[in-house]
Amino acid sequence: MADSFYAPGRNHLFVPGPVNIPEPVMRAMNRNNEDHRSPAFPKLSKSVIDDVKRIFKSSKGTSFIFPTTGTGAWESALTNTLSPGDKIISFRLGQFSLLWIDQMQRLKFDVDVVDCDWGAGVDLDVLKGKLASDRSHNVKAICVVHNETSTGVTNDIGGIRRVLDDLKHPALLLVDGVSSIGAIDFRMDDWKVDVALTGSQKALSLPTGLGIVCAGPKALEAAKTSRSLKVFFDWADYLKFYAAGTFWPYTPSIQLMYGLRAALDLIFEEGLDNVIARHHRLGSATRAAVQAWGLKIATQREEWISDTVTAVLVPPHVDSANVVKLAWKKYNLSLGVGLNKVAGKVFRIGHLGSMNELQLLGALAGVELVLQEVGVNIKLGSGVAAAQAHLSKATPLIASRI
Ligand SMILES: Cc1ncc(COP(=O)(O)O)c(C=O)c1O
Numbered sequence: 001m002a003d004s005f006y007a008p009g010r011n012h013l014f015v016p017g018p019v020n021i022p023e024p025v026m027r028a029m030n031r032n033n034e035d036h037r038s039p040a041f042p043k044l045s046k047s048v049i050d051d052v053k054r055i056f057k058s059s060k061g062t063s064f065i066f067p068t069t070g071t072g073a074w075e076s077a078l079t080n081t082l083s084p085g086d087k088i089i090s091f092r093l094g095q096f097s098l099l100w101i102d103q104m105q106r107l108k109f110d111v112d113v114v115d116c117d118w119g120a121g122v123d124l125d126v127l128k129g130k131l132a133s134d135r136s137h138n139v140k141a142i143c144v145v146h147n148e149t150s151t152g153v154t155n156d157i158g159g160i161r162r163v164l165d166d167l168k169h170p171a172l173l174l175v176d177g178v179s180s181i182g183a184i185d186f187r188m189d190d191w192k193v194d195v196a197l198t199g200s201q202k203a204l205s206l207p208t209g210l211g212i213v214c215a216g217p218k219a220l221e222a223a224k225t226s227r228s229l230k231v232f233f234d235w236a237d238y239l240k241f242y243a244a245g246t247f248w249p250y251t252p253s254i255q256l257m258y259g260l261r262a263a264l265d266l267i268f269e270e271g272l273d274n275v276i277a278r279h280h281r282l283g284s285a286t287r288a289a290v291q292a293w294g295l296k297i298a299t300q301r302e303e304w305i306s307d308t309v310t311a312v313l314v315p316p317h318v319d320s321a322n323v324v325k326l327a328w329k330k331y332n333l334s335l336g337v338g339l340n341k342v343a344g345k346v347f348r349i350g351h352l353g354s355m356n357e358l359q360l361l362g363a364l365a366g367v368e369l370v371l372q373e374v375g376v377n378i379k380l381g382s383g384v385a386a387a388q389a390h391l392s393k394a395t396p397l398i399a400s401r402i
Contacts, residue, residue: 012333014363016149016179016309016350018201018208021259025206028262029255036252045247048260052212055181055203055264055272056196058188061214064238065260067253070178070199073211074100075107076233077174077195078143081219083227084108086140089130089171091122091155094148095339100176104143107228112139118341119311121148121304122155124163131169141172141194147180150339152297152311152348153304154184161191172222178202182267183279183308183352194219200256203275203308204263205353209256266354274399276307282351282360283307285390289364289383293371298346308352309336312367313345318374320347326370333366357391 013020035041052063066072082088088109090101093116104111114126122144131139142164147154157175164171172194177186181196182203188196193216200210215223215235223235237249267275283306290297290312298311314320320338324347327333336348349367351360364384371378 007332009332012331012359012363012366014350015334015336016202016348016352017199019205019350019353020355021205021207022263022266022354024266025259025262029207029259031255031258033254036248036254037246042245042247044257044261045252046245048257048264049242049247051264051268052260053214055198055267056177056188056214057186057190057272058196058214058216060189061196061216062220062235062239062242064213064215064235065252066211066213066233067209067250067256068211068233069201069208070176070197070211071099071103072233073178073197073199073213074103074176076211076213076230076235077197077215078104078107078109079226079228079230079233080215080235081172081174081195081222081226082109082140083225085110087112087138088141088143089114089127089139090143091116091145093120093122093151093153094118094145095150095341096176096178097145097148098340100143100145117300119151119153119298119300121153121301122160124156124159127160128163128167131163131167131171134169137170139169139171141174143174143176145176145178146186147177147184147306147308149179149309150311150348151342151346152299152306152309154180154306156303157193158187158191161193165192172219179308179352182272183276184306185276188214188216192216192218194222200260203353204260204267206256206259206263209253210260270399278356279307279351281391281394282355282357283310284394285357285360285387286310286349286351286364288386288390289367292382292386293368293376293378295376295378298342308350310349310351311338311342311346312349314347315376318376319344322374323347323367323370326373327366330373331366331369333363333370335367357395361387361391
């Protein structure tokens with residue numbers, strides 16, 4: 001049956017995940033099932049389990065690839081390292097930090113929630129104050145969302161590490177990098193992050209379905225004594241199969257493993273730092289467009305700007321949901337809606353994963369049309385021109401075509 005939502009041309013997918021899947025990755029996944037216990041499959045398994053750590057910038061960590069989503073990866077990070085009743089400090093500054101905190105509470109951890117404005121990032125002084133007064137080291141973990149996808153806020157993980165180190169506080173540092181790892185600078189080893197996690201449908205530009213967790217040595221040690229109930233997400237099961245060289249306690253998604261191999265190859269071919277620079281370029285161009293429209297972004301301070309998602313505040317007489325709806329209905333452009341507290345107030349432009357300059361300019365042109373049509377007073381072409389001016393200066397030649 002034909003897809004009744006079909007529209008000619010390409011869908012302009014500008015939500016901050018799931019993102020566009022590159023052609024070579026789609027081709028790599030277009031294959032039959034095979035026996036994951038065959039003598040051949042462990043070679044692929046080992047290569048992705050080892051190489052995925054490079055997007056975390058970790059050589060000391062151990063990676064676990066679960067058939068799950070980011071939400072499952074959260075659960076894996078928590079239940080393997082902590083025990084019920086353990087005290088966690090966490091910052092609620094948007095929809096994803098809210099949901100992670102909700103999961104922590106449902107798993108019976110004792111969460112000291114720091115509520116922040118939606119649009120603000122982690123206040124390091126608040127963290128410092130809390131940890132300084134915790135002389136008996138009751139706090140077992142700091143759990144932070146690196147890039148809050150609902151508001152376009154990137155937190156300073158290196159700064160959090162410095163606070164912990166300055167106070168010689170032994171709490172574990174658990175970081176959600178679902179919309180940052182592989183796109184925004186993330187340094188697991190340098191920042192001594194104990195557990196970091198991501199999902200396949202974001203920077204890796206794969207289908208949804210893999211929750212990827214990287215655990216540092218201190219987290220693996222903590223896992224030996226953690227008393228949380230866990231079965232599906234138990235790292236110990238994986239470690240047994242790693243030692244045996246067979247890798248999977250249960251059936252992996254064959255196609256996603258081939259896709260992951262291809263996705264990693266593309267990232268390494270471009271160069272991870274070039275990928276990060278590309279995201280910065282696209283993020284800067286988007287912010288230049290928003291400024292030219294005379295609008296503001298939800299991110300409250302320059303130091304928290306996000307290079308993977310821009311949450312644009314609409315004027316009070318406009319419902320941002322109508323911007324998203326009209327973009328999809330008229331221009332086949334998919335933008336992110338405002339979630340929860342910022343519903344109706346922001347729409348989000350995702351510039352994440354497999355994306356280039358001209359794709360972004362197309363989307364910005366579409367946003368301009370829609371903004372004007374819903375009654376926002378902007379000059380057509382102004383944002384596109386500002387973004388072009390930035391991109392023209394900042395875009396290098398494509399590395400493989402020099
Ligand atoms: C920062 C962040 N964390 C966690 C999640 C949840 O991931 P999933 O929807 O894959 O479970 C998302 C989803 O968008 C996210 O953006």
